[in-house]
Amino acid sequence: MTAAQADLQPQFLEMPEGLRIDHPSVADGAELWRIARDSETLDVNSSYSYLLWCRDFAGTSVVGRGPDGEPVGFITGYLRPDRPRTLLVWxxxxxxxxxxxxxxxxxxxxxxARVSAERGLIGLETTITPGNTASERLFTSFAKRHSVPLEREVLFPAGVFPKGAEHDPEVLYRMGPFDF
Known part of the structure; x- marks a missing residue:
């Protein structure tokens, strides 16, 4: 590989000191629910849904573990049924x-990196509500770091949510195609 080719390779970040990445397990479900609740930015799902997520979507989700093995962060995701090589980050x-x-x-x-190695990932999607700057930065910097196009469009306007359930629009962030 030439130096120019090496410059085009995606830059995968290392886990912070003392933390490790792992598959979630059902035993992690309650902690994932607590972390989501304490985030004060996420729509918190039922505690039951986090248990199911850890059971049924462990292959497309990750948990960050502290030195004691307890979850300190997570990402839940799934492969879209109509696009099985596209990961939607939930x-x-x-x-x-x-x-x-x-x-x-x-x-x-x-x-x-894991989903790509196992399933041949070519695309990544997520939805972000306007004003969630941490998520906007996370996914924008991801696209830049991996040199992939990033498209944005409103997926669910505020008006499609149930009456009485105040909700901002959900903007779809679509990244890819990947080559890693």
Whole structure:
């Protein structure tokens, strides 16, 4: 490989010191629910849904573990049924004491590298509500770091959510195609 080719290779971030990446297990479900709840930005799903997610979508999700093995952050995702090589990232959350250390970016890099190796990932999607600057930065920097196009469009306007359930629009961020 030439130096120019090496410059084109994706840059995968390392996990912060003392943390490791892992598959989630059902035993992690309650902690993932707590981390999501404490984030104060995510739509918190039922605790039951996090248990199911850890059971049924562990292959397309990751958890960051602290030195004691307890979850300190996570990403949940799934492969789109109509696009089985496109990973939709459902939620990203990092425990308060571990924010600002690059954990979310390292988890996202680790997840996409694993899913790509196992399934031949070609695209990544997520939805972000306007004003969620942390998520906007995470996915914008991901696209830049991996030199892939990033498209944005409103997927669900505010008006499609149930009456009485105040919700901002959800903007679809679509990245790819990947070559890793």
């Amino acid at each position: 939620q990203v959350a990092v425990d308060q004491q571990h924010r600002g250390k690059g954990l979310a970016a390292a988890l996202l890099d680790g997840l996409t």
